[in-house]
Amino acid sequence: xxxxxxxxxxxxxxxxxxxxxxxxxxxxxxxxxxxxxxxxxxxxxxxxxxxxxxxxxxxxxxxxxxxxxxxxxxxxxxxxxxxxxxxxxxxxxxxxxxxxxxxxxxxxxxxxxx
Amino acid sequence: xxxxxxxxxxxxxxxxxxxxxxxxxxxxxxxxxxxxxxxxxxxxxxxxxxxxxxxxxxxxxxxxxxxxxxxxxxxxxxxxxxxxxxxxxxxxxxxxxxxxxxxxxxxxxxxxxxx
Numbered sequence: 001x002x003x004x005x006x007x008x009x010x011x012x013x014x015x016x017x018x019x020x021x022x023x024x025x026x027x028x029x030x031x032x033x034x035x036x037x038x039x040x041x042x043x044x045x046x047x048x049x050x051x052x053x054x055x056x057x058x059x060x061x062x063x064x065x066x067x068x069x070x071x072x073x074x075x076x077x078x079x080x081x082x083x084x085x086x087x088x089x090x091x092x093x094x095x096x097x098x099x100x101x102x103x104x105x106x107x108x109x110x111x112x113x114x
Numbered sequence: 115x116x117x118x119x120x121x122x123x124x125x126x127x128x129x130x131x132x133x134x135x136x137x138x139x140x141x142x143x144x145x146x147x148x149x150x151x152x153x154x155x156x157x158x159x160x161x162x163x164x165x166x167x168x169x170x171x172x173x174x175x176x177x178x179x180x181x182x183x184x185x186x187x188x189x190x191x192x193x194x195x196x197x198x199x200x201x202x203x204x205x206x207x208x209x210x211x212x213x214x215x216x217x218x219x220x221x222x223x224x225x226x227x228x229x
Binding site: 034041049104 | 118120154155156157159162170204206216217218219220221222223225
């Protein structure tokens with residue numbers, strides 16, 4: 001069965017520092033992978049997605065993610081974190097056929113310190 | 115700004131009340147979804163509508179009753195809820211359900227408290 005693992009429940013980084021949030025997936029075929037962000041009290045906003053092609057994907061708000069098939073990973077990165085990036089981040093996978101079901105990871109809460 | 119609009123943003127209801135959550139999208143999407151999200155947890159799929167027909171019910175209790183009056187609207191009717199049903203209810207939409215690469219667009223959610 002498809003699954004998504006986000007190993008870090010929460011991460012704290014200093015403003016201006018770089019960020020990497022980890023995501024590992026379990027899926028036999030080519031996965032469709034997404035990163036969503038959820039600010040407190042808000043819905044989910046799509047940051048970026050990977051379907052195929054270039055394994056380095058650019059998203060909104062300066063985020064990027066790299067798909068590594070050999071490591072079954074899709075880690076999210078940002079070179080310089082801003083205080084407004086503090087939020088919950090969800091990695092998600094959609095199965096390859098009949099793709100109505102998005103499976104979310106447990107989420108990583110990002111704290112940004114001044 | 116999200117293009118999926120949910121009302122109300124906050125709802126407090128008693129266990130004997132009947133209320134509804136409403137969702138609207140004008141992106142021409144033909145798939146709409148209800149998710150439930152408890153605090154510090156990821157969203158959990160409840161229902162999927164595809165072309166205005168219910169295609170997935172994730173074993174949701176009958177006290178939750180979805181309705182899709184047209185391709186732009188999705189309702190969730192609530193009756194005889196329990197306090198443990200208190201959560202953030204998220205509506206979402208996508209172009210359709212047949213393509214795995216469809217991006218799901220979420221609304222900002224309706225916070226439901228059952229007292």
